[in-house]
Amino acid sequence: MTTKILIGSLDQIPKGEARNFMVRDREIAVYHTHAGEVYATQPGCPHKMGPLADGLIGGATILCPLHDRLFDLRTGQNLSGDCTDIQIYPVSLTEDGRIAMELEPAT
Amino acid sequence: MTKRKLVVVGNGMAGARAVEEVLSRGGADQFDIVMFGDEPYGNYNRILLSNILSGAQDASEIFINPLDWYAENNITLHAGSPVVKIDRAARIVTSEAGVEEPYDKLLIATGSRAFIPPIPGVFGPDQKLKSGVFGFRNIDDCNGIVAQAQKSTRAAVIGGGLLGLEAARGLLNHGCEVHVVHLAKHLMEMQLDTPGGALLKASMEKMGVNVHLEKSTTEVLGEEHVSGLAFKDGSTIECDMLVVAAGIRPNAEIGRSAGLTVERAIVVDNHMRAIDDPDVYVVGECAQHRGKVYGLVAPLWDQGKVFADHITQRNLDAAYHGSKLATKLKVMGVELASMGITEPLEGDELIQFSEPKKGTYKKLIVRDGRLVGGILMGDISKAAFLMQAFDRDSPLPEERLSLLFDFGAPSQKVTIDEMPADMQVCNCNGVTKSAIGACVASGAKTTKAVMDATRAGKGCGSCKSLVGEVVEWFCGGEVEEDPSVHYYVPCVPLTKPQLIAAAREQGLKSVSSIFQALAGGVEDAASKPALASLLATIWADEYEDERDARFINDRVHGNIQKDGTFSVVPEMPGGVCTPDELMRIASVAVKYNVPLVKLTGGQRIDLVGIPKDQLPGVWSDLGMPAGSAWGKSYRTCKSCIGTEFCRFGLGDSMGLAAKIEKRFRGIDSPAKLKLATTGCPRNCSEALIKDVGFVAVGDGKWEIYIGGAGGAHVRKGDLMCTVDSEEDAIALGGRFMQYYRENAKWRERTYDFVPRIGIERIRAVIVDDSDGIADALDVAMQASVDAAYDPWKEALAPKTANQFASVIETAEV
Incomplete structure (x- = not known):
């Protein structure tokens, strides 16, 4: 059974950026897109452990700041064809703008 | 929804195209469509009639929509059935044959007809054209001309405009001696200036066409059949056939009899509706919009789109704003393109090249940096680019020479390589290079398939060979196409x-x-x-x-390292700091347990390996401004000792470096800018290999070198100029940097930018103000200087939520 955890509120992440959250001893990168959507992934790029939360968001993609690996935030799929995929976590918004996450990986 | 009925009067290029536009917007679900045409055919490309006359094409090849098309699209076509009456009160149209069709919406697209001037003798006793005399407007005219030409020896053409010359060239192919008779002082006076007209005359004569200028025809001679022409000056010529190409007149009578406002043609509003009746639309050569009546094909495409958007309610705000006129002459052996005005007004910039021996003439008229007129003869390789710039009113490259010539582009292939993806290949139908590419990619592998799918080459036809080359280029297989290479960023198709x-x-x-x-x-x-x-x-x-x-560096004002930590480089202009600052740096390094303290190539001290959340503390404890060591921006200005202690120094390099740094710190640029000042030509601070380097040469003078590099590329900078004071050094260095900021590609360092533009060109713009933009560059740079701020102040006032947080602890609920 999965548990939903309220990890914080959306206004802790500027629009178009991401922040790392410590969720039960696990670091998770949480993204807030320009469209107002929220996504969560593993924090490090599989290539050289680049901090994905420091990357550039475009639509629902994240570009790693170290070597430009590109991932789809919705699926975790590597889009630049030069890296393995990343782990994503199911995440949603409550009506009052808080971020709810399931700790069990979705992929 | 019950379908309404759209009746279209006119089955020419305008009417058929307008209907196609309606169909492409799903209009078949809204309307039952009925069309009336004068001619007993489907719809054909009138512009290509000259090809039929010259024998280059067969009549069957110029049909756009054969009769089958109407059936396939459930369109009722009354061909060969001219409409004689529109009853707007009853909303019924009636044809000559007595066919009556009621309508909900009406489109009038009756086009125009050849204008036959009332010259004595041009008509026979039956009020029809005298035997051997022809207009040049439709397939029947064309067939008549061809048949007559077989048995004629001398043909005359009245009219030295576009159509007349195309007719003349066509007649040559039938073995006739051809005479063009023209009223004006030179040929194509609407599109050409006097020298252009003279050159065209020479080209036509070389081909074998006799040209008679300033000839006013007073009589068409011959009893039964034409035998010659008599002119006002008393002279005559003999001929046994005559083509009259003296212009066109809108077929607007039907509008007048229907009670619509008609001036030169039927007057329409911006939605292409007759101003008197919201249910009656008018497009094409029978429409008068804002006082203008168009006789070329491109405006008609635009009008058709507006009409279709509006009538299908796809876009009720769709509005036609008029068209700019550009044209190419389709005469075999003559390359000619013309657009806009032919003579400059006061204050216009005139760019001209003439090489009469080769039949080459190029003339461009530029107003406020935009093309307002142009004539290209002989070599029209730049026509596509120029016509597009003219049509879109887009700013022209400052390198005017490149408007007239393609340097270093000997073969067509290079030209297609370099053609921007959004460049229109077919101006008539607005088909771009990338649209052709997409079509090839979707499986169309022949020119014809691409032409059918995109309509490229199906307007005036003058671009057909280019379309073929572009298709071939895309089909080339091995050629790697990246249409975005000319874009500033790949997702916006603009340079x-x-x-x-x-x-x-x-x-x-x-x-x-x-x-x-x-x-x-x-x-x-x-x-x-x-x-x-x-x-x-x-x-x-x-x-x-x-x-x-x-980029993250510009969000947290440090340079990200491979482990996700950042480097901190405080400002140290010219590599100079106070002992107190040096001690603070050391204290910070100790306090924060900084893993690495390193001198940089820019004569500064780098504290490497600082976690993000420690950055604000480090900056506050340092109490020094940011050194801008992380971004695509002005970085630093290094220097040598200069005059203060050095026994060779000729200029105060440390002082100038400090002034430069204070002025330009933090200014964004396409790639990093590393500067240096050196107190003498010994170049101790390596100013000769900097993006901008200042070398003191004595007497207060400074040499300014640009485009140098000592990184992945090693390149000695080019000497831009020598100035007399520090103030001028800063002003001209800044002006160059602004020019670079505005014109370089993203990430293009000055060592690529300067050779690309050329030092002579840069010197002309920056030092001699050849383009009159020096003041604007200075103003823009000053605005950037004024807007710059020390980003490390964000230590106390973060710009975004959790700006420097490495990780946010979750307060679980």
């Missing part, structure tokens, strides 16, 4: 100058607004920093800084 113009024009001041307005709302992560840099450059303090558009 940097175009993008700057668009951003200024539309007031786009944030990266997200660029994506919304110019990239179809699609964000591209990799394009964001490039766009942010450009917007900061052009808007200065008006730029809306969205931090998410910045």
